[in-house]
Amino acid sequence: MNVLKIATAGSVDDGKSTLIGRLLYDTKSLTDDKLAAIEEKSKQRGFDYLDFSLATDGLVAEREQGITIDVAHIYFSTRKKSFIIADTPGHIEYTRNMVTGASTAQASIVLIDARNGVVEQTYRHFFINNLLRIKEVVIAINKMDLVDFSEEKYNSIKGEIEYLASKSEYKNQQLTFIPMSALQGDNVVQKSNKMDWYGGETLLQHLEKLDAEDIHEFSQVRFPVQTVIRPKTKEYHDFRGYAGKIYGGDFAIGDKIVVLPSQTKSVIKSIHFFNEAFARAKNGSSVTITLEDNVNVSRGDMLVKINEEPTITKQLDATICWMDKEPLKALQKYYIKHGVNDAQAKITQVSSILKTDFSGKIENPSELALNQIGDVQLMLSKPLLIDGYHQNKSNGAFILINPKTNNTVGVGFIR
Amino acid sequence: MNQKTIQVEALESEAIYIFREVVAQFEKPVLLFSGGKDSITLVRLAQKAFFPAKIPFPLLHIDTGHNFPETIEFRDRLVKELGVDLIVRDVQDNINSGRVKEETGRYASRNMLQTETLLDAIEEFSFDACVGGARRDEEKARAKERIFSVRDDFGQWDEKNQRPEVFDMLNGRIDLGQNVRVFPISNWTELDVWSYIKKEDIEIPSIYFAHKRKTFLRDGFIWSADDAIVYRDKEEAVLERMVRFRTVGDMSCTAAVLSNAVDIAKVVEEIRDSSISERGARIDDKRSEAAMEKRKQQGYF
Numbered sequence: 001m002n003v004l005k006i007a008t009a010g011s012v013d014d015g016k017s018t019l020i021g022r023l024l025y026d027t028k029s030l031t032d033d034k035l036a037a038i039e040e041k042s043k044q045r046g047f048d049y050l051d052f053s054l055a056t057d058g059l060v061a062e063r064e065q066g067i068t069i070d071v072a073h074i075y076f077s078t079r080k081k082s083f084i085i086a087d088t089p090g091h092i093e094y095t096r097n098m099v100t101g102a103s104t105a106q107a108s109i110v111l112i113d114a115r116n117g118v119v120e121q122t123y124r125h126f127f128i129n130n131l132l133r134i135k136e137v138v139i140a141i142n143k144m145d146l147v148d149f150s151e152e153k154y155n156s157i158k159g160e161i162e163y164l165a166s167k168s169e170y171k172n173q174q175l176t177f178i179p180m181s182a183l184q185g186d187n188v189v190q191k192s193n194k195m196d197w198y199g200g201e202t203l204l205q206h207l208e209k210l211d212a213e214d215i216h217e218f219s220q221v222r223f224p225v226q227t228v229i230r231p232k233t234k235e236y237h238d239f240r241g242y243a244g245k246i247y248g249g250d251f252a253i254g255d256k257i258v259v260l261p262s263q264t265k266s267v268i269k270s271i272h273f274f275n276e277a278f279a280r281a282k283n284g285s286s287v288t289i290t291l292e293d294n295v296n297v298s299r300g301d302m303l304v305k306i307n308e309e310p311t312i313t314k315q316l317d318a319t320i321c322w323m324d325k326e327p328l329k330a331l332q333k334y335y336i337k338h339g340v341n342d343a344q345a346k347i348t349q350v351s352s353i354l355k356t357d358f359s360g361k362i363e364n365p366s367e368l369a370l371n372q373i374g375d376v377q378l379m380l381s382k383p384l385l386i387d388g389y390h391q392n393k394s395n396g397a398f399i400l401i402n403p404k405t406n407n408t409v410g411v412g413f414i415r
Numbered sequence: 416m417n418q419k420t421i422q423v424e425a426l427e428s429e430a431i432y433i434f435r436e437v438v439a440q441f442e443k444p445v446l447l448f449s450g451g452k453d454s455i456t457l458v459r460l461a462q463k464a465f466f467p468a469k470i471p472f473p474l475l476h477i478d479t480g481h482n483f484p485e486t487i488e489f490r491d492r493l494v495k496e497l498g499v500d501l502i503v504r505d506v507q508d509n510i511n512s513g514r515v516k517e518e519t520g521r522y523a524s525r526n527m528l529q530t531e532t533l534l535d536a537i538e539e540f541s542f543d544a545c546v547g548g549a550r551r552d553e554e555k556a557r558a559k560e561r562i563f564s565v566r567d568d569f570g571q572w573d574e575k576n577q578r579p580e581v582f583d584m585l586n587g588r589i590d591l592g593q594n595v596r597v598f599p600i601s602n603w604t605e606l607d608v609w610s611y612i613k614k615e616d617i618e619i620p621s622i623y624f625a626h627k628r629k630t631f632l633r634d635g636f637i638w639s640a641d642d643a644i645v646y647r648d649k650e651e652a653v654l655e656r657m658v659r660f661r662t663v664g665d666m667s668c669t670a671a672v673l674s675n676a677v678d679i680a681k682v683v684e685e686i687r688d689s690s691i692s693e694r695g696a697r698i699d700d701k702r703s704e705a706a707m708e709k710r711k712q713q714g715y716f
């Protein structure tokens with residue numbers, strides 16, 4: 001179960017649904033009954049080709065409007081790998097869904113209609129990929145069949161994107177440019193014979209090659225405790241295990257650790273996964289850990305290695321993507337959820353709105369509206385154990401919750 | 416003590432993480448247990464999440480009364496082994512009291528009626544989180560379901576107003592009267608579930624494996640010829656066939672597939688090569704394309 005999570009983004013009609021449908025079709029992932037449904041619907045609507053976008057559009061509302069409005073997850077696998085595609089919509093008003101889809105992705109595909117080239121939406125998608133620090137980004141230059149498979153066109157779009165990349169903050173991003181026709185299947189799964197000038201891989205070849213391990217950025221180890229396990233049975237009378245998921249690196253028996261925020265030092269005594277004990281556990285594993293000393297640990301505490309402590313603070317500087325109709329304003333209060341830890345947060349300042357076309361900032365705005373991204377300062381009701389998002393993705397992100405509606409209204413990236 | 420390193424598979428690790436969040440964030444969680452392979456997989460994941468402690472919440476079975484007998488036997492044995500509480504609520508009770516009306520005719524099924532019984536049970540026990548085995552690959556409308564999905568007092572799902580789920584942070588804050596449906600194996604595919612059952616050597620009810628059964632054909636599907644439960648026209652001839660089931664829901668709306676897969680290895684192989692999606696064998700989804708979404712808005716799992 002080696003799964004690669006991929007986010008997709010494109011403006012309306014760039015061919016995102018068609019591309020995903022094509023991937024499913026050419027990898028034989030569409031089952032007979034689904035394929036039959038697509039054939040029937042395509043015929044009903046009077047198309048003379050298969051409308052693959054029918055494979056992904058899920059909700060009644062969007063079928064009525066004929067657009068994709070929320071994040072849908074699509075699953076397929078080849079002999080080499082399993083994939084989950086988060087299909088995120090391209091409309092301006094749905095930036096929040098794009099951020100949502102991309103937050104768990106290890107790679108991302110940005111679609112461009114070769115006829116239109118780089119448009120305003122492309123900037124935004126590119127910006128979000130940067131903000132989220134997605135390491136592998138595929139620039140899918142689609143509808144090449146409508147521009148006579150022109151190498152010139154491809155090069156000019158590539159040039160524009162490379163120029164954008166030169167302005168972005170995150171320099172480790174790998175860009176891969178693939179010219180394709182999703183409709184006709186060129187360079188999606190099958191290599192195109194109409195673009196001899198392109199020597200690179202097809203989209204699928206490229207995706208299959210990406211190794212989830214590679215894409216992950218390692219950092220200092222963080223073990224936020226989700227819950228304490230105390231069986232209180234005869235056999236495990238004194239067992240006191242800390243259950244959680246390991247982020248950023250490995251933990252091994254004998255590691256000298258600090259429990260935060262209490263600053264108590266101890267040593268890892270055992271690592272359990274179900275009914276077995278292990279000497280070492282790797283990044284991403286949900287395990288249960290016991291310590292040599294009888295220390296007081298509860299949910300929200302964190303185990304880290306000695307000399308690798310995160311920052312402990314009641315002030316946050318963060319870039320926030322706002323996801324709610326009611327704008328974010330200074331002095332407002334929210335719940336903050338940072339990993340498995342909760343606190344209250346007060347917005348002390350909205351310093352700027354970032355322009356997603358890389359053209360700079362608007363300083364000192366009065367608020368951050370739905371789908372805007374900006375730099376914000378927050379004050380917390382209790383200290384949190386944080387890293388910068390660039391140092392540790394999981395420990396550098398948080399969400400804000402509106403205390404009146406309980407809705408998740410924003411996502412923050414700690415600077 | 417062994418010197419091994421553990422790298423927990425991403426999907427398994429995610430599911431365990433979700434179970435632990437459920438227990439930490441809610442007062443009265445419950446695991447919805449149908450006796451099917453997905454809920455059996457959930458039980459194993461819950462065991463792993465809390466071992467060496469017992470699973471810290473009860474199982475709830477909404478009994479349609481249309482179960483395959485094999486499923487019930489299996490359920491009772493499993494619960495005993497785990498030492499957890501099992502709550503059973505019967506759809507039949509609501510039919511008897513006249514609160515819901517039994518469907519009649521060719522496509523009669525109790526699938527819709529389950530909703531009412533489930534909502535009653537949620538109210539009776541004040542459950543605030545119901546963990547279920549739905550997967551996003553099952554059906555198009557499910558593809559957009561969140562891992563924590565908030566339902567109102569009427570069990571309704573508001574698909575246009577879902578909470579964004581970013582990274583692995585799960586927002587379980589709710590008002591009184593609301594509850595959350597939780598889907599720890601959201602990101603698993605059918606094949607993932609079967610491969611896991613094989614790898615973990617998990618026992619599942621025998622109807623998942625190929626066996627001889629009296630069946631009849633309708634609309635291109637194979638139905639169990641159990642006259643007490645499944646409606647059958649006189650012209651619909653009964654024949655013994657070698658079949659297995661891919662889901663074990665309500666017998667009256669669960670079709671069988673022809674199969675020679677008598678053990679788990681063969682089932683995994685068959686699923687890998689198979690070309691009919693799992694819900695293709697569920698008649699009530701075929702009623703209309705928007706069927707699933709409508710049922711979900713009304714509180715169906």
Ligand SMILES: Nc1nc2c(ncn2[C@@H]2O[C@H](COP(=O)(O)OP(=O)(O)O)[C@@H](O)[C@H]2O)c(=O)[nH]1
Pocket residue numbers: 010011012013014015016017018019053142143144145146180181182183184
């Ligand atoms: N000629 C051509 N048309 C395409 C291609 N990809 C998509 N289309 C068409 O562009 C339109 C929009 O595609 P769709 O996949 O629905 O776009 P989405 O809004 O990005 O999901 C449809 O009419 C597609 O058939 C392509 O590679 N070549």
